[in-house]
Amino acid sequence: MIAIVYHSAGGNTKAIAEAIASILPDSQLYRVSEVDSSALSAFDGLIVGTYTWGNGELPAKMAAFYRELETLDLTQTVTAVFGTGETNYQHFCGAVDIFRDMLFAKSRLAVTLKIEQMYQETDYVKINRFASLFRAKLSNSQEHTLS
Ligand SMILES: Cc1cc2nc3c(=O)[nH]c(=O)nc-3n(C[C@H](O)[C@H](O)[C@H](O)COP(=O)(O)O)c2cc1C
Structure with a gap:
């Protein structure tokens, strides 16, 4: 599952x-003021x-969200x-750029878009390219079992 927090x-x-949510059907869209950030490490993917x-x-609400993300373990999360x-x-x-620098260090950053x-x-x-690069990194991070 993918969380989009904006x-x-x-x-x-x-x-x-x-627009991104409509391209990625397995995503949930959250306004930053309504998201429970402690629940975000449970998602496979996070788009900010x-x-x-x-x-x-950063706008003030995003600065608060940034500080919350810093406390989470996102090492397995594609962002x-x-x-x-x-x-x-x-x-x-x-x-x-501010979020990119933090998420590059803390998570599996796939792509940025301005x-x-x-x-x-x-x-x-x-x-569309943003969504497909994100999707590709998400698929790469899943474990494959061949038998
Ligand atoms: C006071 C103020 C400061 C802004 N500073 C920047 C800035 O430093 N860099 C930038 O790229 N855009 C800046 N913007 C432009 C907004 O980020 C831009 O209009 C954005 O699309 C607004 O997004 P929203 O419609 O989702 O709120 C600023 C806008 C305002 C009103």
């Missing part, structure tokens, strides 16, 4: 979260979605990070 103020990040705030920073931002800021999608504001039809190729 935070969105204006709807841009939410729209991608919903965030917008960027301040000067390339991915996506986010929306605006390229006219100095650190485009800085929040994605999108400019509300995704366009042309971004759909990248969103």
